[in-house]
Amino acid sequence: MSENKPLTKLSTLGEFGLIRHLTQDIKLKNSSSMKGVGDDAAVLDYKDKKVLVSTDMLIEGVHFDLAYAPLKHLGYKAVATNVSDICAMNGTAKQITVSLAISNRFSLEAVEELYEGIYLACDQYGVDLVGGDTTSSKTGMCISITVLGEADDEEITYRNTAKENNLICVSGDLGAAYMGLQLLEREKVVFQENQSSQPDFSGYEYILERQLKPEARQDIVRLLKEKGIKPTAMMDVSDGLSSEVLHICHDSGLGCKIYEDKLPIDYQTYKMAEELNMNATVCALSGGEDYELLFTAPLEDFEKLSAMEGISIIGHTCAKSEGYNLITKDGNSFELKAQGWVNFNPDNQQ
Amino acid sequence: MSENKPLTKLSTLGEFGLIRHLTQDIKLKNSSSMKGVGDDAAVLDYKDKKVLVSTDMLIEGVHFDLAYAPLKHLGYKAVATNVSDICAMNGTAKQITVSLAISNRFSLEAVEELYEGIYLACDQYGVDLVGGDTTSSKTGMCISITVLGEADDEEITYRNTAKENNLICVSGDLGAAYMGLQLLEREKVVFQENQSSQPDFSGYEYILERQLKPEARQDIVRLLKEKGIKPTAMMDVSDGLSSEVLHICHDSGLGCKIYEDKLPIDYQTYKMAEELNMNATVCALSGGEDYELLFTAPLEDFEKLSAMEGISIIGHTCAKSEGYNLITKDGNSFELKAQGWVNFNPDNQQ
Numbered sequence: 001m002s003e004n005k006p007l008t009k010l011s012t013l014g015e016f017g018l019i020r021h022l023t024q025d026i027k028l029k030n031s032s033s034m035k036g037v038g039d040d041a042a043v044l045d046y047k048d049k050k051v052l053v054s055t056d057m058l059i060e061g062v063h064f065d066l067a068y069a070p071l072k073h074l075g076y077k078a079v080a081t082n083v084s085d086i087c088a089m090n091g092t093a094k095q096i097t098v099s100l101a102i103s104n105r106f107s108l109e110a111v112e113e114l115y116e117g118i119y120l121a122c123d124q125y126g127v128d129l130v131g132g133d134t135t136s137s138k139t140g141m142c143i144s145i146t147v148l149g150e151a152d153d154e155e156i157t158y159r160n161t162a163k164e165n166n167l168i169c170v171s172g173d174l175g176a177a178y179m180g181l182q183l184l185e186r187e188k189v190v191f192q193e194n195q196s197s198q199p200d201f202s203g204y205e206y207i208l209e210r211q212l213k214p215e216a217r218q219d220i221v222r223l224l225k226e227k228g229i230k231p232t233a234m235m236d237v238s239d240g241l242s243s244e245v246l247h248i249c250h251d252s253g254l255g256c257k258i259y260e261d262k263l264p265i266d267y268q269t270y271k272m273a274e275e276l277n278m279n280a281t282v283c284a285l286s287g288g289e290d291y292e293l294l295f296t297a298p299l300e301d302f303e304k305l306s307a308m309e310g311i312s313i314i315g316h317t318c319a320k321s322e323g324y325n326l327i328t329k330d331g332n333s334f335e336l337k338a339q340g341w342v343n344f345n346p347d348n349q350q
Numbered sequence: 351m352s353e354n355k356p357l358t359k360l361s362t363l364g365e366f367g368l369i370r371h372l373t374q375d376i377k378l379k380n381s382s383s384m385k386g387v388g389d390d391a392a393v394l395d396y397k398d399k400k401v402l403v404s405t406d407m408l409i410e411g412v413h414f415d416l417a418y419a420p421l422k423h424l425g426y427k428a429v430a431t432n433v434s435d436i437c438a439m440n441g442t443a444k445q446i447t448v449s450l451a452i453s454n455r456f457s458l459e460a461v462e463e464l465y466e467g468i469y470l471a472c473d474q475y476g477v478d479l480v481g482g483d484t485t486s487s488k489t490g491m492c493i494s495i496t497v498l499g500e501a502d503d504e505e506i507t508y509r510n511t512a513k514e515n516n517l518i519c520v521s522g523d524l525g526a527a528y529m530g531l532q533l534l535e536r537e538k539v540v541f542q543e544n545q546s547s548q549p550d551f552s553g554y555e556y557i558l559e560r561q562l563k564p565e566a567r568q569d570i571v572r573l574l575k576e577k578g579i580k581p582t583a584m585m586d587v588s589d590g591l592s593s594e595v596l597h598i599c600h601d602s603g604l605g606c607k608i609y610e611d612k613l614p615i616d617y618q619t620y621k622m623a624e625e626l627n628m629n630a631t632v633c634a635l636s637g638g639e640d641y642e643l644l645f646t647a648p649l650e651d652f653e654k655l656s657a658m659e660g661i662s663i664i665g666h667t668c669a670k671s672e673g674y675n676l677i678t679k680d681g682n683s684f685e686l687k688a689q690g691w692v693n694f695n696p697d698n699q700q
Contacts, residue, residue, distance in 0.1 A: 034400065059485060
């Protein structure tokens, strides 16, 4: 946004004008996208593939804070987190629809920034924007994205199909997005107390990026296919590793052993946790918003998986009767507990 | 809701508890719904059909007023208006996803009422609820629904495929939903001035129902198929007849002649318009929210269409150079203008 030009009020465009303005440059990338924006519904053609569909809603003040989430990043993240759900089914995202409610406190230029991020993510993941709805709200911003993807029947990975003595694996590293959020919140408080202060993020660029611009691990889905590994169950880590491990175990009727010393944690995550007097393992287990892929795989894939960069084998499944176990670095065993999503907790509400 | 029992706070359930509670009784109806709620994405199988997808967002205070829209009706309407978009493509709705943001001022019982309406509409239209997202909001309620449907390639009706000298037809009657809204708003003002007053809706049941519980015209889609009529273009009337006629004409590069005396208007709509000193024709042209089907059809279908109950032939398309014409009852011709959607008008904002 140029700081010199006066900003454009949304009311000068009207709904149809705004939609046209935001969607006029769309070029459809996928052959399954027959007809995109501009009719009562989009028309898609999946031929002999199965269709995957997932949806997410993001609310200002609950899921994002515009004080530190730039609109372009927000748009990117909204798409990436949805694409992540299709990855978690071992599929390929193909289309999204975007519904947006915004109050008049936002200018056209602000909405354009948001869409810049949305389109950047669409390019990154090869996804077509094929529909949506744009409306006004009385107060905050609300974004709802639905993603559609495709997969062959036999390659789809569910949550309830893990087997006993499967390896439990996770891509990338954990807890960084949560530590990025802690850093942003700390600097926001500092800024509120002294408005002339400048936030100091040096040395923490990675955890900030993990919070503000997470990526869907489409590369991991492709890599596993290349290596001939078919996960027996898979989820993306949005609520926190513990919560997702328990989901898979519960739905598959299994127990698990997770080894603390195997958890992949970045140096910046450790450093920030130390600075804030927090336990890095707890952040990795319960932080959430990592959007890494958690999956189970047969024991015979051990060597292949061990040799893959960006994949950590963090434990294995076992009989349900053995329970949900976290084996700590000193060899003690604790019950693994979920502390994920707390948005309905009254303490979290205003 | 029983008035004696204490209401249940949403925070006692948590997100997963709430989703489980609201979705545990779902039985999938369509063979294309392979896997519904409970994984990262739903899995759908359309075989050799084309997939239709459409999405709508409803915001409290903009699209609905809980002072007079009961939650059950709201849930029903949210689904019906989305199914209507699939009807407008000449397809059959099969699945929906529902995203809901609600603040803690709503109880579990209130959310249950909303979902009662959602499930009632799902049954009415043979649609499966296969996914969604439930989250908290800081203030009002926000509902986002995405609907998926199917159609054979050759039966899909777009907006831009009307031909010159096609008949312009509309199902049902027009303007009633708008008059129902005017009535509700009048009674709300009366109630605010005197809280002991009881609203008087007698004789206006039909226009109230049209506003609070509109139906998607799946029956018309089926009827046209039975009679062997393939519309050349079709839309649903959500923003107002004028706006939709102009959409089809503009996108198809045509002009039109619409005859005032052919517009289907219910007796209650006339009566209410008279009572409020409004012009019933203007309400029919610009009222919106009728969710009737507007379509164009070849001249040779004239006899079939004339004989069909619930279908009115209201005019015909012509060359673009002849313009967009409304022929009044006294034979004068005026330019047809759209006055539909005004949510971005600053006068409409708070």
